[in-house]
Amino acid sequence: MPFIEMTALKKSFGSTQVVRDFELSLGKGEFVSLLGPSGCGKTTVLRMVAGFETPDVGDIRIEGESVLRHRASQRHIGMVFQSYALFPNLTVAENVAFGLKVARAAVAETRHRVDEMLEMVGLGAMRDRYPYQLSGGQQQRVALARAIAPRPRVLLLDEPLSALDAKIRAALRSEIRTIQRQLGITTLFVTHDQEEALSMSDRIVVMNGGKAEQIGPPEAIYNRPGTRFVAEFIGSLNVIEGQIVAGDSTHLVFSGGRLDLLPNFAGLAGQSVAVAIRPQSLRFCAEEQALMRGVVRNIEFLGAFSRVHVSCGSANLLVDGFARDLSTNVTVGSPIGLTVRSDEILHLFDNK
Protein backbone atom coordinates (compact mmCIF):
# COMPACT_ATOMS: atom_id res chain seq x y z
CA MET A 1 0.00 0.00 0.00
CA PRO A 2 1.42 3.41 -0.90
CA PHE A 3 2.17 5.74 2.00
CA ILE A 4 0.64 8.78 0.33
CA GLU A 5 -1.91 8.39 -2.43
CA MET A 6 -3.36 11.22 -4.47
CA THR A 7 -6.16 10.28 -6.80
CA ALA A 8 -7.83 12.31 -9.55
CA LEU A 9 -7.02 15.64 -7.96
CA LYS A 10 -8.58 18.71 -9.50
CA LYS A 11 -8.37 22.30 -8.36
CA SER A 12 -9.52 25.55 -9.94
CA PHE A 13 -9.04 29.13 -8.86
CA GLY A 14 -11.92 31.03 -10.41
CA SER A 15 -12.06 29.94 -14.03
CA THR A 16 -8.42 28.80 -14.14
CA GLN A 17 -7.85 25.11 -13.70
CA VAL A 18 -4.50 24.82 -11.93
CA VAL A 19 -4.46 21.09 -11.21
CA ARG A 20 -6.25 18.47 -13.27
CA ASP A 21 -6.44 14.70 -13.06
CA PHE A 22 -3.36 14.55 -10.92
CA GLU A 23 -2.40 11.10 -9.66
CA LEU A 24 0.61 10.25 -7.54
CA SER A 25 1.61 7.64 -5.01
CA LEU A 26 4.58 7.85 -2.69
CA GLY A 27 6.15 4.92 -0.93
CA LYS A 28 7.24 5.22 2.69
CA GLY A 29 10.54 7.09 2.96
CA GLU A 30 10.51 8.11 -0.67
CA PHE A 31 11.78 11.51 -1.86
CA VAL A 32 9.66 12.73 -4.75
CA SER A 33 10.08 16.04 -6.57
CA LEU A 34 7.38 17.99 -8.31
CA LEU A 35 9.22 19.76 -11.12
CA GLY A 36 7.84 22.29 -13.55
CA PRO A 37 7.72 25.90 -14.62
CA SER A 38 5.93 28.45 -12.48
CA GLY A 39 2.17 28.17 -12.77
CA CYS A 40 2.24 24.43 -13.54
CA GLY A 41 0.30 23.61 -10.36
CA LYS A 42 3.11 21.98 -8.40
CA THR A 43 2.80 24.28 -5.41
CA THR A 44 -0.97 23.87 -5.41
CA VAL A 45 -0.56 20.08 -5.18
CA LEU A 46 1.79 20.54 -2.24
CA ARG A 47 -0.59 22.96 -0.53
CA MET A 48 -3.45 20.51 -0.96
CA VAL A 49 -1.41 17.83 0.80
CA ALA A 50 -0.53 20.34 3.54
CA GLY A 51 -4.17 21.29 3.98
CA PHE A 52 -3.91 24.92 2.91
CA GLU A 53 -6.03 24.27 -0.19
CA THR A 54 -8.91 21.87 -0.65
CA PRO A 55 -9.15 19.91 -3.89
CA ASP A 56 -12.37 20.38 -5.88
CA VAL A 57 -12.34 16.72 -6.85
CA GLY A 58 -10.22 13.74 -5.80
CA ASP A 59 -8.75 12.37 -2.63
CA ILE A 60 -5.51 12.46 -0.71
CA ARG A 61 -4.78 9.50 1.52
CA ILE A 62 -1.97 9.08 3.98
CA GLU A 63 -1.46 5.57 5.33
CA GLY A 64 -4.73 4.63 3.70
CA GLU A 65 -6.81 7.27 5.45
CA SER A 66 -8.21 10.32 3.69
CA VAL A 67 -6.82 13.54 5.16
CA LEU A 68 -9.24 15.90 3.46
CA ARG A 69 -11.50 16.25 6.46
CA HIS A 70 -8.55 17.14 8.68
CA ARG A 71 -7.35 20.69 8.99
CA ALA A 72 -3.74 21.58 8.27
CA SER A 73 -2.98 21.65 11.99
CA GLN A 74 -4.26 18.08 12.44
CA ARG A 75 -2.39 16.37 9.61
CA HIS A 76 1.03 15.91 11.24
CA ILE A 77 2.77 17.19 8.15
CA GLY A 78 5.94 19.27 8.39
CA MET A 79 6.51 22.03 5.90
CA VAL A 80 9.45 24.19 4.88
CA PHE A 81 8.75 27.41 2.99
CA GLN A 82 10.75 29.33 0.42
CA SER A 83 10.73 32.42 2.65
CA TYR A 84 11.86 30.37 5.72
CA ALA A 85 8.87 31.72 7.71
CA LEU A 86 10.65 31.55 11.05
CA PHE A 87 8.79 33.27 13.87
CA PRO A 88 10.69 36.56 14.20
CA ASN A 89 9.84 37.00 17.89
CA LEU A 90 11.26 33.62 18.92
CA THR A 91 14.84 32.44 19.25
CA VAL A 92 16.21 29.59 17.19
CA ALA A 93 15.56 27.09 19.99
CA GLU A 94 12.05 28.45 20.61
CA ASN A 95 11.28 28.21 16.91
CA VAL A 96 12.31 24.56 16.84
CA ALA A 97 10.37 23.89 20.04
CA PHE A 98 7.16 25.50 18.71
CA GLY A 99 5.55 22.35 17.32
CA LEU A 100 6.46 20.34 20.42
CA LYS A 101 5.02 23.01 22.72
CA VAL A 102 1.81 23.15 20.72
CA ALA A 103 1.58 19.37 21.07
CA ARG A 104 2.16 19.81 24.84
CA ALA A 105 5.24 17.61 24.93
CA ALA A 106 7.01 17.32 28.29
CA VAL A 107 9.57 20.06 28.96
CA ALA A 108 12.51 17.67 29.25
CA GLU A 109 11.51 15.83 26.09
CA THR A 110 11.15 19.13 24.21
CA ARG A 111 14.54 20.29 25.35
CA HIS A 112 16.18 17.06 24.35
CA ARG A 113 14.50 17.02 20.95
CA VAL A 114 15.43 20.66 20.24
CA ASP A 115 19.07 19.95 21.07
CA GLU A 116 19.00 16.87 18.88
CA MET A 117 17.47 18.78 15.94
CA LEU A 118 19.86 21.73 16.20
CA GLU A 119 22.76 19.31 16.39
CA MET A 120 21.49 17.60 13.26
CA VAL A 121 21.47 20.82 11.24
CA GLY A 122 24.74 21.98 12.78
CA LEU A 123 23.35 25.03 14.57
CA GLY A 124 23.74 24.01 18.21
CA ALA A 125 25.75 27.18 18.91
CA MET A 126 23.01 29.43 17.52
CA ARG A 127 20.18 28.32 19.78
CA ASP A 128 19.70 31.67 21.51
CA ARG A 129 19.99 33.84 18.40
CA TYR A 130 17.00 35.47 16.75
CA PRO A 131 16.19 34.69 13.11
CA TYR A 132 17.26 38.15 11.92
CA GLN A 133 20.75 37.42 13.24
CA LEU A 134 21.16 34.41 10.94
CA SER A 135 22.07 34.09 7.28
CA GLY A 136 19.53 32.77 4.79
CA GLY A 137 21.10 29.31 4.75
CA GLN A 138 21.10 29.13 8.54
CA GLN A 139 17.49 30.29 8.70
CA GLN A 140 16.43 27.58 6.29
CA ARG A 141 18.28 24.97 8.39
CA VAL A 142 16.36 26.15 11.44
CA ALA A 143 13.13 25.95 9.42
CA LEU A 144 14.01 22.36 8.49
CA ALA A 145 14.76 21.47 12.11
CA ARG A 146 11.50 23.11 13.20
CA ALA A 147 9.49 21.16 10.64
CA ILE A 148 11.04 17.82 11.59
CA ALA A 149 11.07 18.31 15.37
CA PRO A 150 7.46 17.16 16.04
CA ARG A 151 8.14 13.93 14.06
CA PRO A 152 5.71 14.60 11.19
CA ARG A 153 4.51 11.75 8.98
CA VAL A 154 5.37 13.65 5.83
CA LEU A 155 7.77 16.46 5.00
CA LEU A 156 6.82 19.06 2.40
CA LEU A 157 9.46 21.33 0.92
CA ASP A 158 8.19 24.31 -1.07
CA GLU A 159 11.13 25.61 -3.12
CA PRO A 160 13.23 25.76 0.05
CA LEU A 161 16.45 26.60 -1.79
CA SER A 162 15.24 29.20 -4.26
CA ALA A 163 16.03 32.20 -2.11
CA LEU A 164 19.61 31.11 -1.40
CA ASP A 165 22.77 31.78 -3.38
CA ALA A 166 24.30 29.07 -5.55
CA LYS A 167 26.99 27.77 -3.22
CA ILE A 168 24.77 27.46 -0.15
CA ARG A 169 22.03 25.98 -2.31
CA ALA A 170 24.29 23.11 -3.41
CA ALA A 171 25.49 22.45 0.15
CA LEU A 172 22.02 22.53 1.66
CA ARG A 173 20.71 20.31 -1.13
CA SER A 174 22.85 17.38 -0.11
CA GLU A 175 22.33 18.14 3.56
CA ILE A 176 18.55 17.97 3.20
CA ARG A 177 18.85 14.70 1.30
CA THR A 178 21.17 13.18 3.91
CA ILE A 179 18.85 14.12 6.76
CA GLN A 180 15.83 12.86 4.84
CA ARG A 181 17.53 9.49 4.24
CA GLN A 182 18.67 9.27 7.83
CA LEU A 183 15.17 9.81 9.19
CA GLY A 184 13.47 7.89 6.41
CA ILE A 185 10.78 10.55 6.21
CA THR A 186 8.50 10.57 3.19
CA THR A 187 9.17 13.83 1.38
CA LEU A 188 7.48 15.84 -1.34
CA PHE A 189 9.71 18.53 -2.82
CA VAL A 190 8.59 21.33 -5.11
CA THR A 191 11.11 23.00 -7.39
CA HIS A 192 11.48 24.65 -10.77
CA ASP A 193 15.18 23.79 -10.89
CA GLN A 194 15.80 20.59 -12.84
CA GLU A 195 19.30 20.21 -11.40
CA GLU A 196 17.88 20.16 -7.86
CA ALA A 197 15.22 17.66 -8.83
CA LEU A 198 17.64 15.40 -10.68
CA SER A 199 20.26 15.38 -7.95
CA MET A 200 17.97 14.88 -4.94
CA SER A 201 15.01 12.74 -5.90
CA ASP A 202 14.09 9.09 -5.87
CA ARG A 203 11.45 9.97 -8.42
CA ILE A 204 10.52 13.11 -10.31
CA VAL A 205 7.09 14.24 -11.41
CA VAL A 206 7.41 16.68 -14.30
CA MET A 207 4.32 18.87 -14.30
CA ASN A 208 2.88 21.00 -17.05
CA GLY A 209 -0.45 22.79 -17.17
CA GLY A 210 -1.68 21.17 -13.96
CA LYS A 211 -0.98 17.60 -15.11
CA ALA A 212 1.81 15.15 -14.53
CA GLU A 213 3.63 14.87 -17.86
CA GLN A 214 5.99 12.15 -16.77
CA ILE A 215 6.76 10.34 -13.54
CA GLY A 216 9.97 8.39 -13.10
CA PRO A 217 13.41 8.15 -11.56
CA PRO A 218 15.85 10.96 -12.47
CA GLU A 219 17.77 8.75 -14.92
CA ALA A 220 14.62 7.87 -16.81
CA ILE A 221 13.38 11.46 -16.89
CA TYR A 222 16.73 12.67 -18.12
CA ASN A 223 17.55 9.90 -20.56
CA ARG A 224 14.12 8.93 -21.80
CA PRO A 225 11.88 11.98 -21.73
CA GLY A 226 8.45 10.83 -22.76
CA THR A 227 7.07 14.05 -24.13
CA ARG A 228 8.34 17.05 -25.94
CA PHE A 229 7.66 19.26 -22.94
CA VAL A 230 9.77 17.07 -20.66
CA ALA A 231 12.58 16.94 -23.20
CA GLU A 232 12.66 20.68 -23.51
CA PHE A 233 12.30 21.35 -19.80
CA ILE A 234 14.94 18.89 -18.59
CA GLY A 235 18.47 19.76 -19.53
CA SER A 236 19.22 21.08 -22.98
CA LEU A 237 17.98 18.44 -25.36
CA ASN A 238 17.94 19.07 -29.09
CA VAL A 239 14.45 18.70 -30.49
CA ILE A 240 14.13 18.04 -34.22
CA GLU A 241 10.84 17.94 -36.06
CA GLY A 242 10.46 16.31 -39.46
CA GLN A 243 8.70 13.83 -41.72
CA ILE A 244 9.17 10.07 -41.44
CA VAL A 245 10.14 8.46 -44.69
CA ALA A 246 10.18 4.66 -44.75
CA GLY A 247 11.71 2.52 -47.47
CA ASP A 248 14.57 0.05 -47.13
CA SER A 249 15.42 1.98 -44.04
CA THR A 250 13.51 4.56 -42.01
CA HIS A 251 14.52 8.22 -42.01
CA LEU A 252 13.43 11.46 -40.51
CA VAL A 253 13.76 14.20 -43.10
CA PHE A 254 14.07 17.80 -41.95
CA SER A 255 15.46 21.08 -43.23
CA GLY A 256 18.99 20.32 -42.01
CA GLY A 257 19.28 16.86 -43.61
CA ARG A 258 18.05 13.48 -42.46
CA LEU A 259 18.42 11.09 -39.56
CA ASP A 260 18.59 7.32 -39.75
CA LEU A 261 15.97 5.89 -37.44
CA LEU A 262 15.47 2.48 -35.88
CA PRO A 263 12.96 0.27 -37.74
CA ASN A 264 10.31 0.75 -35.01
CA PHE A 265 9.59 4.19 -36.47
CA ALA A 266 8.54 2.61 -39.76
CA GLY A 267 4.90 2.46 -38.75
CA LEU A 268 4.79 6.24 -38.60
CA ALA A 269 5.76 6.69 -42.25
CA GLY A 270 4.43 9.93 -43.72
CA GLN A 271 3.76 11.46 -40.35
CA SER A 272 5.37 14.49 -38.79
CA VAL A 273 7.12 13.63 -35.52
CA ALA A 274 9.48 15.21 -33.01
CA VAL A 275 12.60 13.47 -31.79
CA ALA A 276 15.15 14.46 -29.20
CA ILE A 277 18.90 14.08 -29.23
CA ARG A 278 21.12 14.83 -26.27
CA PRO A 279 23.99 17.26 -26.96
CA GLN A 280 26.56 14.60 -26.05
CA SER A 281 25.05 12.09 -28.55
CA LEU A 282 25.82 14.26 -31.56
CA ARG A 283 29.25 13.74 -33.18
CA PHE A 284 31.10 15.82 -35.70
CA CYS A 285 32.20 14.17 -38.92
CA ALA A 286 33.50 15.12 -42.33
CA GLU A 287 30.95 17.20 -44.17
CA GLU A 288 30.83 15.18 -47.41
CA GLN A 289 29.77 11.88 -45.80
CA ALA A 290 27.34 13.43 -43.27
CA LEU A 291 23.57 13.09 -43.36
CA MET A 292 23.17 16.39 -41.51
CA ARG A 293 25.07 19.53 -42.39
CA GLY A 294 25.29 22.78 -40.54
CA VAL A 295 27.38 25.81 -39.68
CA VAL A 296 29.12 26.43 -36.36
CA ARG A 297 27.65 29.53 -34.77
CA ASN A 298 29.31 29.68 -31.39
CA ILE A 299 31.61 27.64 -29.15
CA GLU A 300 31.23 27.84 -25.38
CA PHE A 301 34.10 26.57 -23.28
CA LEU A 302 32.56 25.04 -20.15
CA GLY A 303 35.60 23.60 -18.42
CA ALA A 304 35.36 19.84 -18.71
CA PHE A 305 33.77 20.09 -22.13
CA SER A 306 32.83 22.54 -24.82
CA ARG A 307 29.34 23.23 -26.09
CA VAL A 308 29.11 23.99 -29.79
CA HIS A 309 26.05 25.76 -31.22
CA VAL A 310 25.34 24.58 -34.75
CA SER A 311 22.61 25.87 -37.02
CA CYS A 312 21.38 22.97 -39.07
CA GLY A 313 18.61 23.94 -41.45
CA SER A 314 15.97 25.64 -39.34
CA ALA A 315 17.12 23.81 -36.20
CA ASN A 316 19.64 25.17 -33.74
CA LEU A 317 21.50 22.22 -32.27
CA LEU A 318 23.80 21.93 -29.27
CA VAL A 319 26.75 19.57 -29.52
CA ASP A 320 28.81 18.73 -26.43
CA GLY A 321 32.30 17.35 -26.74
CA PHE A 322 35.49 17.11 -24.73
CA ALA A 323 37.77 19.92 -25.84
CA ARG A 324 40.46 17.46 -26.98
CA ASP A 325 38.00 15.61 -29.21
CA LEU A 326 36.97 18.68 -31.13
CA SER A 327 39.02 18.72 -34.30
CA THR A 328 40.70 21.92 -35.37
CA ASN A 329 38.27 22.53 -38.21
CA VAL A 330 35.48 23.21 -35.72
CA THR A 331 35.68 26.98 -35.65
CA VAL A 332 32.98 29.62 -35.66
CA GLY A 333 31.58 30.00 -39.17
CA SER A 334 32.92 26.72 -40.50
CA PRO A 335 30.56 24.25 -42.22
CA ILE A 336 30.38 20.93 -40.41
CA GLY A 337 28.78 17.50 -40.66
CA LEU A 338 26.89 15.84 -37.84
CA THR A 339 26.07 12.23 -37.10
CA VAL A 340 24.22 10.36 -34.38
CA ARG A 341 23.63 6.71 -33.52
CA SER A 342 20.08 5.64 -34.28
CA ASP A 343 19.56 4.14 -30.82
CA GLU A 344 20.29 7.52 -29.23
CA ILE A 345 17.36 9.22 -30.94
CA LEU A 346 14.39 9.58 -28.60
CA HIS A 347 10.83 9.67 -29.85
CA LEU A 348 8.79 12.50 -28.28
CA PHE A 349 5.04 12.46 -27.94
CA ASP A 350 2.94 15.54 -27.75
CA ASN A 351 0.89 15.24 -24.64
CA LYS A 352 -2.29 17.11 -25.27
Added chain:
Amino acid sequence: MIGKRFWSWTIFALAALYFLLPLVGMLEFSLRARRGAYSLDAYRNVLNDAQFHQTLGYSLILSMSTVVLGLLIVAPTAFWVQLKIPRIRPLVEFITLLPLVIPPIVIAFGYIRLYNTSSVLPLTGSARGTDLLLTAGYATLSLPYMYRAIDTGLRAIDIRTLTEAAQSLGAGWMTVLTRVVLPNISVAILSGSFLTFAIVIGEYVLAALLDRPAFGPYMVWMGSNRAYEPAALAVISFGLTWAAMAAIQFLARRGHHSVKV
Protein backbone atom coordinates in the same frame (compact mmCIF):
# COMPACT_ATOMS: atom_id res chain seq x y z
CA MET B 1 25.88 75.40 -0.36
CA ILE B 2 25.94 77.66 2.65
CA GLY B 3 22.84 79.48 1.38
CA LYS B 4 20.96 76.21 1.13
CA ARG B 5 21.96 75.24 4.65
CA PHE B 6 20.95 78.63 5.96
CA TRP B 7 17.46 78.41 4.46
CA SER B 8 16.75 74.91 5.68
CA TRP B 9 17.74 75.92 9.21
CA THR B 10 15.64 79.06 8.96
CA ILE B 11 12.59 77.09 7.95
CA PHE B 12 13.23 74.60 10.71
CA ALA B 13 13.57 77.39 13.26
CA LEU B 14 10.37 79.05 12.09
CA ALA B 15 8.44 75.79 12.32
CA ALA B 16 9.90 75.13 15.76
CA LEU B 17 8.87 78.58 16.93
CA TYR B 18 5.40 78.10 15.50
CA PHE B 19 4.93 74.98 17.59
CA LEU B 20 6.90 75.92 20.66
CA LEU B 21 5.88 79.53 21.29
CA PRO B 22 2.30 78.78 22.35
CA LEU B 23 3.59 76.01 24.59
CA VAL B 24 6.16 78.27 26.18
CA GLY B 25 3.51 80.96 26.60
CA MET B 26 1.18 78.48 28.23
CA LEU B 27 3.93 77.17 30.51
CA GLU B 28 4.91 80.71 31.47
CA PHE B 29 1.30 81.64 32.16
CA SER B 30 0.72 78.54 34.29
CA LEU B 31 3.57 79.60 36.57
CA ARG B 32 2.14 83.06 37.33
CA ALA B 33 -0.64 82.19 39.74
CA ARG B 34 1.09 84.18 42.47
CA ARG B 35 1.20 87.88 41.76
CA GLY B 36 4.65 89.19 40.85
CA ALA B 37 6.55 85.88 41.15
CA TYR B 38 6.79 82.51 39.39
CA SER B 39 5.33 79.72 41.46
CA LEU B 40 3.86 76.25 41.20
CA ASP B 41 0.65 77.30 42.93
CA ALA B 42 -1.55 76.47 39.96
CA TYR B 43 -0.05 72.97 39.78
CA ARG B 44 -0.46 72.53 43.50
CA ASN B 45 -4.11 73.53 43.24
CA VAL B 46 -4.73 71.12 40.40
CA LEU B 47 -2.92 68.20 42.00
CA ASN B 48 -4.65 68.79 45.32
CA ASP B 49 -8.08 68.88 43.72
CA ALA B 50 -9.96 65.70 44.58
CA GLN B 51 -11.92 65.98 41.31
CA PHE B 52 -8.70 65.91 39.33
CA HIS B 53 -7.83 62.52 40.78
CA GLN B 54 -11.34 61.15 40.44
CA THR B 55 -11.79 62.19 36.81
CA LEU B 56 -8.28 61.21 35.75
CA GLY B 57 -8.66 57.85 37.48
CA TYR B 58 -12.03 57.29 35.84
CA SER B 59 -10.68 58.16 32.41
CA LEU B 60 -7.63 55.94 32.90
CA ILE B 61 -9.81 52.93 33.75
CA LEU B 62 -12.09 53.68 30.82
CA SER B 63 -9.18 54.13 28.43
CA MET B 64 -7.81 50.75 29.43
CA SER B 65 -11.12 49.00 28.90
CA THR B 66 -11.39 50.84 25.57
CA VAL B 67 -7.98 49.54 24.52
CA VAL B 68 -9.01 45.99 25.44
CA LEU B 69 -12.35 46.25 23.62
CA GLY B 70 -10.72 47.90 20.59
CA LEU B 71 -8.06 45.18 20.40
CA LEU B 72 -10.65 42.42 20.70
CA ILE B 73 -12.57 43.90 17.78
CA VAL B 74 -9.75 45.10 15.56
CA ALA B 75 -6.97 42.52 15.89
CA PRO B 76 -8.96 39.43 14.78
CA THR B 77 -10.77 41.45 12.11
CA ALA B 78 -7.61 42.90 10.58
CA PHE B 79 -5.95 39.46 10.74
CA TRP B 80 -8.87 37.73 9.06
CA VAL B 81 -9.24 40.39 6.37
CA GLN B 82 -5.54 40.26 5.58
CA LEU B 83 -5.46 36.48 5.49
CA LYS B 84 -8.73 35.30 4.05
CA ILE B 85 -10.65 38.12 2.38
CA PRO B 86 -8.16 40.78 1.29
CA ARG B 87 -10.57 41.98 -1.36
CA ILE B 88 -12.88 43.53 1.23
CA ARG B 89 -10.05 45.56 2.72
CA PRO B 90 -11.23 48.83 1.06
CA LEU B 91 -14.67 48.31 2.61
CA VAL B 92 -13.21 47.69 6.07
CA GLU B 93 -10.95 50.72 5.72
CA PHE B 94 -13.96 52.81 4.78
CA ILE B 95 -15.90 51.61 7.80
CA THR B 96 -13.01 52.29 10.15
CA LEU B 97 -12.74 55.82 8.78
CA LEU B 98 -16.40 56.64 9.43
CA PRO B 99 -15.80 57.87 13.01
CA LEU B 100 -13.67 60.66 11.55
CA VAL B 101 -16.61 61.83 9.43
CA ILE B 102 -19.54 61.25 11.76
CA PRO B 103 -19.42 63.63 14.76
CA PRO B 104 -19.40 61.98 18.21
CA ILE B 105 -22.54 63.91 19.08
CA VAL B 106 -24.42 61.73 16.60
CA ILE B 107 -23.14 58.60 18.34
CA ALA B 108 -24.16 60.01 21.72
CA PHE B 109 -27.71 60.78 20.59
CA GLY B 110 -27.92 57.46 18.84
CA TYR B 111 -26.97 55.70 22.06
CA ILE B 112 -29.46 57.73 24.06
CA ARG B 113 -32.26 56.91 21.64
CA LEU B 114 -31.43 53.21 21.44
CA TYR B 115 -30.57 52.48 25.05
CA ASN B 116 -32.72 54.93 27.03
CA THR B 117 -34.59 53.85 30.14
CA SER B 118 -37.75 52.95 28.24
CA SER B 119 -35.90 50.79 25.69
CA VAL B 120 -35.39 47.02 25.68
CA LEU B 121 -31.81 47.46 26.85
CA PRO B 122 -31.91 50.44 29.25
CA LEU B 123 -28.15 50.92 29.54
CA THR B 124 -28.37 54.65 30.25
CA GLY B 125 -30.40 53.85 33.35
CA SER B 126 -27.37 52.88 35.42
CA ALA B 127 -23.90 54.26 35.87
CA ARG B 128 -22.25 50.94 34.90
CA GLY B 129 -24.45 50.62 31.84
CA THR B 130 -23.52 54.12 30.75
CA ASP B 131 -19.85 53.33 31.31
CA LEU B 132 -20.33 50.41 28.98
CA LEU B 133 -21.83 52.68 26.34
CA LEU B 134 -19.05 55.19 26.81
CA THR B 135 -16.41 52.48 26.37
CA ALA B 136 -18.11 51.29 23.20
CA GLY B 137 -18.27 54.88 21.94
CA TYR B 138 -14.60 55.44 22.69
CA ALA B 139 -13.68 52.20 20.91
CA THR B 140 -15.58 53.51 17.88
CA LEU B 141 -13.80 56.86 18.00
CA SER B 142 -10.40 55.22 18.17
CA LEU B 143 -11.21 52.72 15.41
CA PRO B 144 -9.41 54.61 12.61
CA TYR B 145 -6.16 54.76 14.58
CA MET B 146 -6.32 51.29 16.07
CA TYR B 147 -7.16 49.62 12.75
CA ARG B 148 -4.51 51.52 10.83
CA ALA B 149 -1.80 50.77 13.36
CA ILE B 150 -2.57 47.06 13.48
CA ASP B 151 -3.07 46.72 9.74
CA THR B 152 0.32 48.34 9.12
CA GLY B 153 1.87 45.98 11.64
CA LEU B 154 0.31 42.96 9.94
CA ARG B 155 1.52 44.08 6.53
CA ALA B 156 5.07 44.49 7.78
CA ILE B 157 5.38 40.74 8.37
CA ASP B 158 4.51 37.87 6.04
CA ILE B 159 1.47 36.99 8.08
CA ARG B 160 0.14 34.37 5.64
CA THR B 161 3.27 32.24 5.57
CA LEU B 162 3.82 32.60 9.31
CA THR B 163 0.26 31.44 9.89
CA GLU B 164 0.70 28.46 7.60
CA ALA B 165 4.00 27.58 9.24
CA ALA B 166 2.33 27.61 12.64
CA GLN B 167 -0.61 25.55 11.36
CA SER B 168 1.67 22.94 9.83
CA LEU B 169 3.27 22.65 13.27
CA GLY B 170 -0.11 21.80 14.74
CA ALA B 171 -1.29 25.21 15.95
CA GLY B 172 -5.01 26.03 15.90
CA TRP B 173 -6.40 29.50 15.21
CA MET B 174 -6.21 30.68 18.82
CA THR B 175 -2.58 29.59 19.12
CA VAL B 176 -1.76 31.23 15.81
CA LEU B 177 -3.31 34.49 16.97
CA THR B 178 -1.90 34.58 20.47
CA ARG B 179 1.53 32.99 19.94
CA VAL B 180 2.44 34.08 16.42
CA VAL B 181 0.42 37.06 15.23
CA LEU B 182 0.05 39.23 18.32
CA PRO B 183 3.67 38.97 19.55
CA ASN B 184 4.92 39.95 16.12
CA ILE B 185 2.77 43.05 15.89
CA SER B 186 3.26 44.05 19.52
CA VAL B 187 4.75 47.41 18.59
CA ALA B 188 1.82 48.18 16.31
CA ILE B 189 -0.59 47.17 19.08
CA LEU B 190 1.22 49.42 21.52
CA SER B 191 1.10 52.45 19.26
CA GLY B 192 -2.58 51.83 18.54
CA SER B 193 -3.20 51.50 22.26
CA PHE B 194 -1.40 54.74 23.12
CA LEU B 195 -3.30 56.64 20.43
CA THR B 196 -6.52 55.25 21.86
CA PHE B 197 -5.37 56.24 25.31
CA ALA B 198 -4.66 59.81 24.18
CA ILE B 199 -8.08 60.10 22.53
CA VAL B 200 -9.96 58.78 25.54
CA ILE B 201 -8.15 60.96 28.07
CA GLY B 202 -9.07 64.18 26.29
CA GLU B 203 -12.50 63.28 24.91
CA TYR B 204 -15.29 65.69 25.86
CA VAL B 205 -18.48 65.25 23.81
CA LEU B 206 -19.40 61.64 24.59
CA ALA B 207 -18.58 61.89 28.29
CA ALA B 208 -20.40 65.21 28.70
CA LEU B 209 -23.54 64.13 26.86
CA LEU B 210 -23.68 60.81 28.68
CA ASP B 211 -22.97 62.73 31.88
CA ARG B 212 -20.04 60.72 33.18
CA PRO B 213 -17.28 62.22 35.38
CA ALA B 214 -14.43 61.95 32.87
CA PHE B 215 -11.25 63.96 32.54
CA GLY B 216 -12.33 65.83 29.36
CA PRO B 217 -15.38 67.52 30.94
CA TYR B 218 -13.28 68.29 34.01
CA MET B 219 -10.73 70.16 31.87
CA VAL B 220 -13.49 72.11 30.20
CA TRP B 221 -15.10 72.92 33.54
CA MET B 222 -11.72 74.05 34.85
CA GLY B 223 -11.21 76.21 31.76
CA SER B 224 -14.42 78.10 32.25
CA ASN B 225 -14.04 78.61 36.01
CA ARG B 226 -10.35 79.22 36.76
CA ALA B 227 -7.57 81.34 35.29
CA TYR B 228 -4.18 79.69 35.83
CA GLU B 229 -5.16 76.13 36.63
CA PRO B 230 -6.31 75.22 33.09
CA ALA B 231 -2.88 76.13 31.77
CA ALA B 232 -1.26 73.95 34.41
CA LEU B 233 -3.69 71.16 33.54
CA ALA B 234 -2.83 71.45 29.87
CA VAL B 235 0.87 71.24 30.66
CA ILE B 236 0.25 68.15 32.76
CA SER B 237 -1.75 66.41 30.06
CA PHE B 238 0.93 67.32 27.48
CA GLY B 239 3.44 65.73 29.80
CA LEU B 240 1.31 62.58 29.98
CA THR B 241 0.96 62.39 26.20
CA TRP B 242 4.65 62.93 25.62
CA ALA B 243 5.49 60.27 28.17
CA ALA B 244 3.23 57.90 26.24
CA MET B 245 4.93 58.77 22.94
CA ALA B 246 8.37 58.33 24.47
CA ALA B 247 7.23 54.92 25.68
CA ILE B 248 6.18 53.96 22.13
CA GLN B 249 9.56 55.05 20.79
CA PHE B 250 11.40 53.16 23.50
CA LEU B 251 9.41 49.96 23.04
CA ALA B 252 9.57 50.24 19.26
CA ARG B 253 13.33 50.41 19.40
CA ARG B 254 13.58 47.54 21.85
CA GLY B 255 11.14 45.46 19.84
CA HIS B 256 12.91 46.41 16.61
CA HIS B 257 13.76 42.81 15.70
CA SER B 258 10.17 41.71 16.00
CA VAL B 259 9.17 43.85 13.04
CA LYS B 260 12.09 42.98 10.84
CA VAL B 261 11.59 39.80 8.82
